[in-house]
Amino acid sequence: MTLIYLSIAERFRNYASLIAVQGWLLLGIALLQLHTLDWLELSFIILETLIFKALIVPAILMRVIRQTKINRISSTGASQFNSLMLSISAMVVSALTTYYVADSSIHMVFFGVALYAMLCGLILIVLRSRIFTHMVGFLVIENGVFLFSMAIGVEMPLLINMAIMLDILMSVLMLGLFMTKVDDQIHTDNSNSLTRVKD
Amino acid sequence: MIYIYFILWLLVAASTFFVKSRKAVHILSGFYITLHAIFAENLFIEKLYLTTSGQFFTFDEIGSLFYILLVIVATFVIIHSKEYLKDDSLQDYKRYFALLMLLITAITGVYFANNIVITWILLETTTLCAAGILYHRHSKDTLEATWKYLFVCSTGIAIAYLGILLLAAAASNNSLNYEELRTLITEGNPLYLKVAFVLILTGYSCKMEIFPLYTIGVDANFAAPAPASALISTGLVNAGFLAIFRIYRLYADTELIGWIRSVMLITGIVSLMVGALFLRRTNNYKRFLSYSTVENMGIIAIGLGIGGVGVWAALFHVVCHTFIKSSLFLQMAVVRHIYNGYRINRIGDYININKVGAIALMVGMVVVLAFPPSPLFISELMILSQTIADDKWWLMVVMMFLLCVVIYSVCQRIIKLCYQPNQDELHPTNINRGLSYSALSLLVMAIVLGLWQPEPLIQLINKIVTF
Numbered sequence: 012m013t014l015i016y017l018s019i020a021e022r023f024r025n026y027a028s029l030i031a032v033q034g035w036l037l038l039g040i041a042l043l044q045l046h047t048l049d050w051l052e053l054s055f056i057i058l059e060t061l062i063f064k065a066l067i068v069p070a071i072l073m074r075v076i077r078q079t080k081i082n083r084i085s086s087t088g089a090s091q092f093n094s095l096m097l098s099i100s101a102m103v104v105s106a107l108t109t110y111y112v113a114d115s116s117i118h119m120v121f122f123g124v125a126l127y128a129m130l131c132g133l134i135l136i137v138l139r140s141r142i143f144t145h146m147v148g149f150l151v152i153e154n155g156v157f158l159f160s161m162a163i164g165v166e167m168p169l170l171i172n173m174a175i176m177l178d179i180l181m182s183v184l185m186l187g188l189f190m191t192k193v194d195d196q197i198h199t200d201n202s203n204s205l206t207r208v209k210d
Numbered sequence: 211m212i213y214i215y216f217i218l219w220l221l222v223a224a225s226t227f228f229v230k231s232r233k234a235v236h237i238l239s240g241f242y243i244t245l246h247a248i249f250a251e252n253l254f255i256e257k258l259y260l261t262t263s264g265q266f267f268t269f270d271e272i273g274s275l276f277y278i279l280l281v282i283v284a285t286f287v288i289i290h291s292k293e294y295l296k297d298d299s300l301q302d303y304k305r306y307f308a309l310l311m312l313l314i315t316a317i318t319g320v321y322f323a324n325n326i327v328i329t330w331i332l333l334e335t336t337t338l339c340a341a342g343i344l345y346h347r348h349s350k351d352t353l354e355a356t357w358k359y360l361f362v363c364s365t366g367i368a369i370a371y372l373g374i375l376l377l378a379a380a381a382s383n384n385s386l387n388y389e390e391l392r393t394l395i396t397e398g399n400p401l402y403l404k405v406a407f408v409l410i411l412t413g414y415s416c417k418m419e420i421f422p423l424y425t426i427g428v429d430a431n432f433a434a435p436a437p438a439s440a441l442i443s444t445g446l447v448n449a450g451f452l453a454i455f456r457i458y459r460l461y462a463d464t465e466l467i468g469w470i471r472s473v474m475l476i477t478g479i480v481s482l483m484v485g486a487l488f489l490r491r492t493n494n495y496k497r498f499l500s501y502s503t504v505e506n507m508g509i510i511a512i513g514l515g516i517g518g519v520g521v522w523a524a525l526f527h528v529v530c531h532t533f534i535k536s537s538l539f540l541q542m543a544v545v546r547h548i549y550n551g552y553r554i555n556r557i558g559d560y561i562n563i564n565k566v567g568a569i570a571l572m573v574g575m576v577v578v579l580a581f582p583p584s585p586l587f588i589s590e591l592m593i594l595s596q597t598i599a600d601d602k603w604w605l606m607v608v609m610m611f612l613l614c615v616v617i618y619s620v621c622q623r624i625i626k627l628c629y630q631p632n633q634d635e636l637h638p639t640n641i642n643r644g645l646s647y648s649a650l651s652l653l654v655m656a657i658v659l660g661l662w663q664p665e666p667l668i669q670l671i672n673k674i675v676t677f
Binding site for chain 1: 238243331334335337338357360364365367368371372375377378379382399401405488491492493494497
């Protein structure tokens with residue numbers, strides 16, 4: 012549901028709220044699926060999903076919205092209807108792929124949703140022109156990757172958690188440091204202006 | 211053992227952020243390289259070589275070989291950086307050196323990691339360090355390049371992570387150690403294994419500078435200060451190659467190796483094609499050298515793709531390319547000092563301005579184009595002979611055609627720099643010919659390898675390709 016809503020959302024506050032909701036959902040899924048794990052590993056996963064995905068990342072997104080005073084997606088780019096159609100197509104593709112690819116060792120629902128999340132993230136990056144939306148697309152892909160790791164049944168040893176955390180750290184850095192610098196120096200939030208470095 | 215060194219390297223790098231003079235930066239960077247030299251000495255003389263340190267690092271043949279190359283290139287990069295950045299503020303100066311040291315440390319970790327997740331984590335760490343270096347100039351161009359680098363690398367690395375998860379699923383095991391994975395994946399789901407390889411190759415292509423995510427490496431080399439580009443274009447590219455090569459080796463005992471080679475072949479051909487075409491198109495000497503890296507990495511991927519003696523040639527090509535490309539980027543650092551830019555259609559008359567540098571660039575041109583006595587001549591000849599032995603005449607024709615385009619483009623651009631009338635103002639600094647000589651010495655090392663391949667190197671590569 013959050014993924015479908017992301018495809019039609021116009022306000023950046025909605026994006027930030029949806030990312031927060033996804034963070035809480037992932038926390039719930041992690042608690043339900045991984046309760047058999049060693050307490051150290053489980054607490055690590057809960058902490059990283061709770062602190063980073065559910066609290067810090069949405070908070071930074073909100074702060075960026077306040078600082079840059081950008082509220083809506085750019086008028087250029089695909090319409091909401093086209094975006095919704097693409098999103099539904101992505102859902103169908105994900106469902107079909109899951110049906111044909113997944114074997115008994117894979118949790119089919121998580122696999123399908125993870126695939127759909129990654130496609131939705133890519134659609135956001137490709138269709139929307141604002142850098143902020145690209146950032147949200149990247150975060151959705153990250154959430155998809157997290158869900159994917161649960162879908163394939165690997166019991167997520169501590170190392171994989173560290174890897175995810177490093178990725179989240181990267182997202183936070185990109186959000187916190189770069190959005191303000193891009194806005195300060197390039198004086199726009201439109202990715203079309205990022206065309207100076209080319210051949 | 212390696213953890214002690216990691217702590218020391220990180221401490222030295224972190225201390226560099228807080229020093230209050232350039233002299234202190236010089237002392238710390240000198241100490242940092244000395245630590246690496248001591249570690250390299252321990253590796254071979256104290257017999258650390260081929261042992262495992264801690265749980266996650268093994269000093270295997272390929273890691274040790276690439277590490278030696280890294281230490282050599284890093285030494286030159288640090289020496290050249292001191293001169294290149296001498297006009298920068300102390301704040302920028304010390305931040306650059308600290309990040310450079312962190313980058314070298316992360317690359318070292320990638321070389322020795324024996325666990326697929328550790329490799330992944332450290333490759334992501336290189337993105338963080340490199341991004342700081344790219345933004346060194348604080349201009350709009352560097353900001354844009356840094357943003358793109360962070361964004362594309364993060365997405366690429368996330369894609370690679372998906373591949374790693376699929377590989378773990380196919381192996382049905384929690385251990386992600388390369389050696390253990392190699393035996394486990396022989397019975398894995400072939401579809402998962404195929405998808406995993408494509409995802410990992412796609413993700414790591416941003417580090418190895420091959421198709422499809424090669425563009426970000428080109429932008430990184432463009433934005434970074436030229437000495438750092440020498441490191442990114444060799445040490446970091448080698449790290450990307452190593453990460454892919456270790457995955458390639460995992461599949462050696464599976465039935466999928468033929469399919470994997472086909473994927474590498476396609477990737478290599480497209481990379482070579484892109485490199486050849488963009489060498490003609492770009493108007494910036496640093497981007498020009500970066501496309502040359504894309505072209506050479508394409509040849510290396512083709513070597514892995516055709517298999518047999520091609521794998522040996524690919525390894526040898528990587529070793530020699532490290533010397534050649536780092537030398538050319540360091541020469542470009544001198545060029546920038548003189549012209550204050552890299553615009554191909556504007557700058558020229560280099561032969562009269564800095565004869566040593568111009569001659570070094572022309573020698574570099576001959577060597578990078580694989581004309582004898584270039585060591586690349588040996589590797590490319592081996593790859594071409596393997597294509598003939600495999601009856602892949604179409605591949606030989608395509609490669610020859612694209613290499614002709616490369617030869618034309620590289621000759622035209624380098625000769626332009628040396629002989630076309632200069633249209634830009636010269637930078638009012640004295641030319642430091644010592645740096646041109648210094649960069650030339652790396653090229654001499656490559657030429658020596660072209661004329662004489664030392665037995666230990668041959669033995670080392672033989673061991674690496676025996677799997």
